[in-house]
Amino acid sequence: MIQTPPTHPVASENLIAMLDDARQRTLALTGDLPAERRMGPKLSIVNPPQWEIGHVGFFYDHFFLHLHQGLSDYQIPHAERLYDSMGVAHDDRWDLALPTLDDTLGYLCQIRDEMAARLPEGMADAATSYVWQLAVFHEDMHGEAFTYTRQTLADPAPVIDAPARLADVDSGxxxxxxxxxxxxxxxxxxxxxxxxxxxxxxxxxxxxxxxxxxxxxxxxxxxxxxxxxxxxxxxxxxxxxxxxxxxxxxxxxxxxxxxxxxxxxxxxxxxxxxxxxxxxxxxxxxxxxxxxxxxxxxxxxxxxxxxxxxxxxxxxxxxxxxxxxxxxxxxxxxxxxxxxxxxxxxxxxxxxxxxxxxxxxxxxxxxxxxxxxxxxxxxxxxxxxxxxxxxxxxxxxxxxxxxxxxxxxxxxxxxxxxxxxxxxxxxxxxxxxxxxxxx
Structure with missing residues (x-):
């Protein structure tokens, strides 16, 4: 078992809700991009969106399923050769033989279901709570990166559904x-x-x-x-x-x-x-x-x-x-x-x-x-x-x-x-x- 830092345990249903919310946001930020924008221009300050979506999935695959749960194989063969951000040079990410967008999204769904199946009833233990949240927060950070990438490339503003009426804001x-x-x-x-x-x-x-x-x-x-x-x-x-x-x-x-x-x-x-x-x-x-x-x-x-x-x-x-x-x-x-x-x-x-x-x-x-x-x-x-x-x-x-x-x-x-x-x-x-x- 890998060593994780002390973390407060979290209820399994809350962990799943957290992941599903992060995933919904990732899809909202990327799902409307036309085919020609799924890779985008090669710039030092952005990643190709289709690669970045796969990288988000790989993070769960690697840290939760592979390291924490002990699965020997990734959910797609040799995923690390495609999506490990420390192993794949930035400029090479546009030149990889990536899975199609549909297959990439299928990879994320497969990982999500595999992770959910491994949660206990009630409270997850501290180690599971830590690794799960680490991966969700990583997806959240990429969600912010997807947002300012859209700004960089002059894409339309994303459509984000607010859960309830937002508080009024004073001006000035x-x-x-x-x-x-x-x-x-x-x-x-x-x-x-x-x-x-x-x-x-x-x-x-x-x-x-x-x-x-x-x-x-x-x-x-x-x-x-x-x-x-x-x-x-x-x-x-x-x-x-x-x-x-x-x-x-x-x-x-x-x-x-x-x-x-x-x-x-x-x-x-x-x-x-x-x-x-x-x-x-x-x-x-x-x-x-x-x-x-x-x-x-x-x-x-x-x-x-x-x-x-x-x-x-x-x-x-x-x-x-x-x-x-x-x-x-x-x-x-x-x-x-x-x-x-x-x-x-x-x-x-x-x-x-x-x-x-x-x-x-x-x-x-x-x-x-x-x-x-x-x-x-x-x-x-x-x-x-x-x-x-x-x-x-x-x-x-x-x-x-x-x-x-x-x-x-x-x-x-x-x-x-x-x-x-x-x-x-x-x-x-x-x-x-x-x-x-x-x-």
């Missing part, structure tokens, strides 16, 4: 900073978190100096002021690495912006719309975020500062000990608290969703857009790779930066204040923006 901006007194903070996920990725461990105490952080992310209107002030033309605002990126990209504004007869327009999937001035700026790289900060006399928060602002509760003497699992408390919340799960198929104004405020007064710390931080992606003290050894460890020395908070396309079930995302600082295809701190 929200300005000002929150003063955080600093002090001791436990960075990372404690044992009481139901599921933890390896890069969230181990929880450890650090000291954070007092700081001031914006109540909301930078808006499109605020970023437009930077663009219109010549921010993309002046290397003084950019790091040497960032300016080299800007010159090679030849951008004069965020990648999905253009100047229209009535002002700035922003491409949302396959259509152009007038800029939403009070929505968060999105699809910007860390380099662009840093350049804005230099222009504005601000800076990006570290991930420790971000987490402290998102999770701590004020007291008469500073901050209460401990931290919340979510900005609004310890329960997962719903559409009143955060714009997640893809149901709105886009961002909302930064003034919206006040019920999701952190106890310290920061809004939209979860959902809407991922937020770049100033922190490089690095292991926490005591890091040990979990079952999916390639999830974090290969990227610690790869120059990646930490993003926090999730986006409108992130699934709520694997998102909390400990969640760390990590990408190269030049990636501007992500649903990512930023908030700032006072210098």
């Amino acid at each position: 901006a929200i300005e000002g900073d929150v003063a955080i007194p600093g002090g001791e903070h436990t960075l990372g996920a404690d044992d009481d978190v139901p599921f933890r990725f390896d890069n969230e461990k181990t929880a450890h105490t650090i000291q954070v100096a007092p700081f001031r952080i914006a109540r909301a992310p930078v808006t499109q209107a605020e970023f437009a002021a930077f663009v219109e002030a010549g921010g993309y033309r002046d290397p003084a605002y950019w790091s040497a690495e960032g300016w080299a990126w800007r010159e090679s990209s030849e951008l004069a504004a965020p990648v999905y912006w253009r100047s229209g007869p009535g002002g700035w327009e922003v491409r949302h999937f396959d259509a152009w719309y007038p800029m939403q001035p009070n929505a968060p700026v999105s699809h910007v790289s860390r380099y662009e975020a840093e350049a804005f900060c230099r222009w504005a006399g601000r800076r990006l928060p570290t991930e420790a500062e971000w987490e402290m602002a998102a999770s701590r509760v004020p007291s008469d003497n500073g901050l209460e000990p401990g931290k919340r699992h979510y900005p609004w408390g310890n329960a997962p919340g719903d559409s009143r608290h955060a714009n997640t799960d893809g149901y709105r198929v886009g961002t909302v104004d930064v003034a919206g969703l006040a019920e999701g405020d952190s106890a310290l007064g920061c809004r939209q710390m979860l959902g809407n857009v991922w937020e770049w931080t100033a922190s490089p992606f690095a292991p926490y003290p005591g890091f040990q790779a979990d079952l999916y050894a390639e999830y974090s460890a290969p990227w610690f020395e790869d120059g990646r930066s930490v993003l926090r908070g999730g986006s409108w396309a992130t699934r709520r079930r694997h998102l909390n204040i400990n969640t760390r995302n990590f990408f190269a600082p030049g990636r501007n295809d992500l649903i990512a923006g930023f908030r700032t701190c006072a210098r």
Whole structure:
């Protein structure tokens, strides 16, 4: 039996419902693509969708059925030669003799049924719960990748069925900073978190100096002021690495912006719309975020500062000990608290969703857009790779930066204040923006 980290047991019926929900989302995000788009162009920032669908299935096949359940054979012969992301070079994924789309979807159905047949009545054990959730959350992450791939390739906006009426969202901006007194903070996920990725461990105490952080992310209107002030033309605002990126990209504004007869327009999937001035700026790289900060006399928060602002509760003497699992408390919340799960198929104004405020007064710390931080992606003290050894460890020395908070396309079930995302600082295809701190 493989070794798995401690995880809270989950009822079998909940595990099946979780998988079926993730699968329904995968099909919603890919099922309407015409035949010529099932492979798509060979770009460094996307995968061919038909390959990626098979890779999602292979992850279940490999980690749950092969490693956890001990099946000697994959559900299709030599599946690892086709779908192992660490074994198949990125550029080769367009050139493989892949199964047809129908056969690929059949592969996913076969795996799902085989997995469900192996669950017990009632509660699954901790190891089964861990591996099952790991695979579902992996599919969720690819669902977000399918979403921003559609944006990259100017495909139509996906049609996502919301389970119920979504909460109303206030419009407008929200300005000002929150003063955080600093002090001791436990960075990372404690044992009481139901599921933890390896890069969230181990929880450890650090000291954070007092700081001031914006109540909301930078808006499109605020970023437009930077663009219109010549921010993309002046290397003084950019790091040497960032300016080299800007010159090679030849951008004069965020990648999905253009100047229209009535002002700035922003491409949302396959259509152009007038800029939403009070929505968060999105699809910007860390380099662009840093350049804005230099222009504005601000800076990006570290991930420790971000987490402290998102999770701590004020007291008469500073901050209460401990931290919340979510900005609004310890329960997962719903559409009143955060714009997640893809149901709105886009961002909302930064003034919206006040019920999701952190106890310290920061809004939209979860959902809407991922937020770049100033922190490089690095292991926490005591890091040990979990079952999916390639999830974090290969990227610690790869120059990646930490993003926090999730986006409108992130699934709520694997998102909390400990969640760390990590990408190269030049990636501007992500649903990512930023908030700032006072210098």
